[in-house]
Amino acid sequence: MNIGIVGLGLIGGSLAKSAKKNTSFKVYGFDLNKEVIKNAVAEKIINGELTQKRLSTCDYVFIPLYPEAVVEYVKNNSDYFKDGAVVIDCAGVKRSVCDECFKIAEKSKFTFVGGHPMAGTQYSGFENSKDTMFYNAPFVLTPKENEDILVLANAREVIMKLGFGRVSVMTPSKHDKLIAFTSQLAHVVSNAFVKSPSSLERKGISAGSYKDLTRVAYLNENMWTELFLDNKDNLIFELDNIISELQKYSDAMKNNDADALRKLLKDGKEMKLKAD
Numbered sequence: 001m002n003i004g005i006v007g008l009g010l011i012g013g014s015l016a017k018s019a020k021k022n023t024s025f026k027v028y029g030f031d032l033n034k035e036v037i038k039n040a041v042a043e044k045i046i047n048g049e050l051t052q053k054r055l056s057t058c059d060y061v062f063i064p065l066y067p068e069a070v071v072e073y074v075k076n077n078s079d080y081f082k083d084g085a086v087v088i089d090c091a092g093v094k095r096s097v098c099d100e101c102f103k104i105a106e107k108s109k110f111t112f113v114g115g116h117p118m119a120g121t122q123y124s125g126f127e128n129s130k131d132t133m134f135y136n137a138p139f140v141l142t143p144k145e146n147e148d149i150l151v152l153a154n155a156r157e158v159i160m161k162l163g164f165g166r167v168s169v170m171t172p173s174k175h176d177k178l179i180a181f182t183s184q185l186a187h188v189v190s191n192a193f194v195k196s197p198s199s200l201e202r203k204g205i206s207a208g209s210y211k212d213l214t215r216v217a218y219l220n221e222n223m224w225t226e227l228f229l230d231n232k233d234n235l236i237f238e239l240d241n242i243i244s245e246l247q248k249y250s251d252a253m254k255n256n257d258a259d260a261l262r263k264l265l266k267d268g269k270e271m272k273l274k275a276d
Contacts, residue, residue, distance in 0.1 A: 004058035011064035013129025018162045021131040064090035071100045081110035088115040093230045094142045094172035114142030122218045136165030142172040180234035190217040
């Protein structure tokens with residue numbers, strides 16, 4: 001089986017390394033940085049560069065690019081995908097990608113399935129990719145309505161061979177609603193949290209809670225700006241909700257209302273237990 005990977009950054013590089021470690025697939029990779037391709041070939045992480053000729057031989061193509069770049073690549077290469085190939089993007093939002101790519105695929109002979117590998121780090125680039133990145137991690141598929149179940153079953157089998165722990169299927173809309181809470185909100189809160197003047201004075205008096213809360217404050221501002229704006233309806237809802245909740249804590253303390261504060265803390269603890 002031939003696998004194509006478009007973009008050999010943190011996610012694409014990790015996909016390539018996972019494929020070479022866990023499978024006998026032939027892996028071809030493309031990146032705008034020719035040095036990355038050269039190094040990946042030299043290190044035997046990929047079998048060669050993903051040219052348009054090789055693209056037409058790939059059974060599966062993964063596209064770990066920014067949302068707009070995914071759509072652009074699929075549009076520009078729709079005539080080169082192998083008949084029956086399954087093309088899976090890895091962008092962090094799904095509606096803006098799937099809405100366009102489903103339409104393109106309908107006019108061609110390949111299948112497009114939205115995808116999102118739920119793993120990563122705050123760092124980027126091929127040099128930070130690793131073959132254990134996706135070990136036991138979830139992968140989300142967001143297919144078009146009434147997609148052939150066999151297509152999804154086969155895609156799941158390929159994804160599991162890459163080291164993922166489970167594959168779930170949902171609509172693009174549900175994905176974007178949930179990802180606004182589980183990922184995007186956390187990045188906004190972390191990024192805002194470190195802007196306190198106390199952040200510059202905290203050394204020697206910070207431990208695990210500070211580290212956990214600030215890990216994703218260090219982010220790629222270009223990528224996350226695009227992701228946030230593509231999903232702004234869902235993210236604004238989550239932001240407004242947490243602002244409203246935080247105001248309750250502030251009001252309780254301003255009013256020296258121990259009962260109200262205790263209830264807020266208890267409610268949060270119980271919600272955490274329920275959610276887990």
